[in-house]
Amino acid sequence: MLRFRLFLLTFGLILFCGQVIYHQRLRKLKHSSHHHDHASHISMPPYDVRMFGAVGDGETDDTEAFKMAWDIACGTDSGVLLVPYGYTFMIHSIRFTGPCRTGLVFQVDGTIVPPDGPESWPKNYSRRKWLVFYRVDEMSLQGGGLIDGKGHKWWDLPCKPHKGANRTMLRQPCDSPVVIRFLTSNNLIVRGIKISNSPQFHFRFDNCKNVHIESIHITAPALSPNTDGIHIDNTNNVKIYNSVISTGDDCVSIGSRCYDVDIRNITCGPSHGISIGSLGNHNKRACVSNVTVRDSVIKNSNNGVRIKTWQGGSGAKSGVTFQNIHMDNVRKPIIIDQFYLYLSDIQYIGIKGTYDIRSPPMHFACSDAVPCTNITLSEVELLPAKGDVVLDPFCWNVYGELQTLTIPAVSCLLPGTPRSLLEDDFGCVHKM
Numbered sequence: 001m002l003r004f005r006l007f008l009l010t011f012g013l014i015l016f017c018g019q020v021i022y023h024q025r026l027r028k029l030k031h032s033s034h035h036h037d038h039a040s041h042i043s044m045p046p047y048d049v050r051m052f053g054a055v056g057d058g059e060t061d062d063t064e065a066f067k068m069a070w071d072i073a074c075g076t077d078s079g080v081l082l083v084p085y086g087y088t089f090m091i092h093s094i095r096f097t098g099p100c101r102t103g104l105v106f107q108v109d110g111t112i113v114p115p116d117g118p119e120s121w122p123k124n125y126s127r128r129k130w131l132v133f134y135r136v137d138e139m140s141l142q143g144g145g146l147i148d149g150k151g152h153k154w155w156d157l158p159c160k161p162h163k164g165a166n167r168t169m170l171r172q173p174c175d176s177p178v179v180i181r182f183l184t185s186n187n188l189i190v191r192g193i194k195i196s197n198s199p200q201f202h203f204r205f206d207n208c209k210n211v212h213i214e215s216i217h218i219t220a221p222a223l224s225p226n227t228d229g230i231h232i233d234n235t236n237n238v239k240i241y242n243s244v245i246s247t248g249d250d251c252v253s254i255g256s257r258c259y260d261v262d263i264r265n266i267t268c269g270p271s272h273g274i275s276i277g278s279l280g281n282h283n284k285r286a287c288v289s290n291v292t293v294r295d296s297v298i299k300n301s302n303n304g305v306r307i308k309t310w311q312g313g314s315g316a317k318s319g320v321t322f323q324n325i326h327m328d329n330v331r332k333p334i335i336i337d338q339f340y341l342y343l344s345d346i347q348y349i350g351i352k353g354t355y356d357i358r359s360p361p362m363h364f365a366c367s368d369a370v371p372c373t374n375i376t377l378s379e380v381e382l383l384p385a386k387g388d389v390v391l392d393p394f395c396w397n398v399y400g401e402l403q404t405l406t407i408p409a410v411s412c413l414l415p416g417t418p419r420s421l422l423e424d425d426f427g428c429v430h431k432m
């Protein structure tokens with residue numbers, strides 16, 4: 001006990017000295033130059049979670065240490081919470097709450113793991129979340145480390161859709177934690193880190209603004225249920241760049257009320273592709289607009305770029321562009337499944353590569369009541385990965401045009417625009 005206190009005291013002193021030195025440097029800098037009012041380029045001594053008693057042996061519960069480190073880092077300008085390289089920290093569900101001072105950095109160089117599976121999950125904690133960031137403004141989550149969700153035991157729960165078999169209709173509620181959730185947070189950067197084996201979605205952003213995700217790596221086995229890579233909902237101004245995602249479900253999924261989403265240079269697969277959808281689920285307003293996905297690769301996936309909607313929603317989706325996407329052995333490279341939701345202005349430009357001949361490579365299914373309009377295709381060239389072309393592209397009640405010839409030929413788009421349609425009828429306030 002005494003040794004432990006001495007240890008804390010020593011670290012406390014180091015911490016204190018670090019602070020003093022930092023503030024002296026800051027003061028000097030402020031005096032010496034009028035041009036440098038921003039302190040952000042001075043590196044703060046980081047708050048290493050070990051200073052707060054974290055052990056990092058992969059078994060000891062280090063949750064309290066993370067909480068303390070967060071409180072201190074959060075309350076400091078340009079504070080850095082450091083998860084050091086070479087250690088594995090086991091932590092329970094935790095909510096990192098803001099607002100914090102500006103310039104906070106959550107630096108993950110080591111490994112973070114949760115308790116191992118549902119049996120070890122504390123009974124009194126929600127089974128739907130693990131690491132939650134709430135009301136955080138301006139933070140970077142970065143580093144070369146790993147956040148490992150250890151999902152294996154969750155995926156085997158009997159309530160899960162059985163590995164790969166008949167997944168579609170059998171999604172019973174079966175709570176499992178999302179690895180990282182950001183709620184009501186703005187100005188976020190997520191950079192460099194690896195996330196693996198989530199029990200459920202790897203990342204989920206709800207009600208956030210200005211999210212920049214860059215150079216991250218997400219992996220989970222192809223047959224792990226519901227392990228979407230990145231899911232966003234009611235979130236806008238999102239950039240996802242230069243990342244590699246392979247999971248058992250959607251690579252990126254975009255839910256209701258998202259707009260201004262830019263996705264570039266990502267490699268997906270195995271996965272279920274990039275999907276905009278399950279919009280309108282639970283009677284929600286589904287409006288989505290200005291989404292671009294470009295310069296990306298989708299391989300060994302059952303869908304490529306997909307727009308899906310469910311019955312019962314309302315709203316509209318417009319201004320979606322898929323451009324320069326390479327498909328490699330994708331079962332349904334281009335797919336729209338729409339029910340009653342107004343879909344318009346969807347562009348497919350430069351979608352090339354190979355598909356699995358079990359399904360048509362292009363599938364546009366819109367409803368009788370509400371057609372899809374202004375769908376344009378240009379430079380779409382999709383060849384069978386192996387075997388012969390057997391199925392023609394499928395269209396149902398979809399209006400649009402080909403700007404170039406496509407491979408395979410698409411002859412089922414309806415010309416023009418149905419006269420009865422006016423976007424305003426669908427109750428969306430468009431930003432565009």
Ligand SMILES: *[C@@H]1O[C@H](CO)[C@@H](O)[C@H](O)[C@H]1NC(C)=O
Nearest residue numbers: 092093094122123124125126
């Ligand atoms: C759950 O129980 C543990 C041990 O009794 C306690 O330390 C913890 O604060 C509880 N957590 C919640 C969210 O109630």
Ligand SMILES: *[C@@H]1O[C@H](CO)[C@@H](O)[C@H](O)[C@H]1NC(C)=O
Nearest residue numbers: 164165166167168169170171
């Ligand atoms: C999948 O499950 C649904 C709903 O339980 C059932 O109606 C359908 O026949 C199943 N399909 C297969 C291929 O097993």
Ligand SMILES: *[C@@H]1O[C@H](CO)[C@@H](O)[C@H](O)[C@H]1NC(C)=O
Nearest residue numbers: 215241242243244265266267
């Ligand atoms: C695309 O992303 C990969 C990482 O997946 C990166 O290595 C490559 O440099 C990026 N390309 C461009 C043009 O940024």
Ligand SMILES: *[C@@H]1O[C@H](CO)[C@@H](O)[C@H](O)[C@H]1NC(C)=O
Nearest residue numbers: 237238260261262290431432
């Ligand atoms: C679409 O979103 C991008 C960011 O991804 C933004 O720069 C652009 O201004 C938006 N366009 C419109 C018309 O709002």
Ligand SMILES: *[C@@H]1O[C@H](CO)[C@@H](O)[C@H](O)[C@H]1NC(C)=O
Nearest residue numbers: 319320344345346347374376
């Ligand atoms: C069709 O959609 C494109 C963008 O995908 C847009 O530029 C164009 O204005 C739309 N045309 C009509 C008639 O709305």
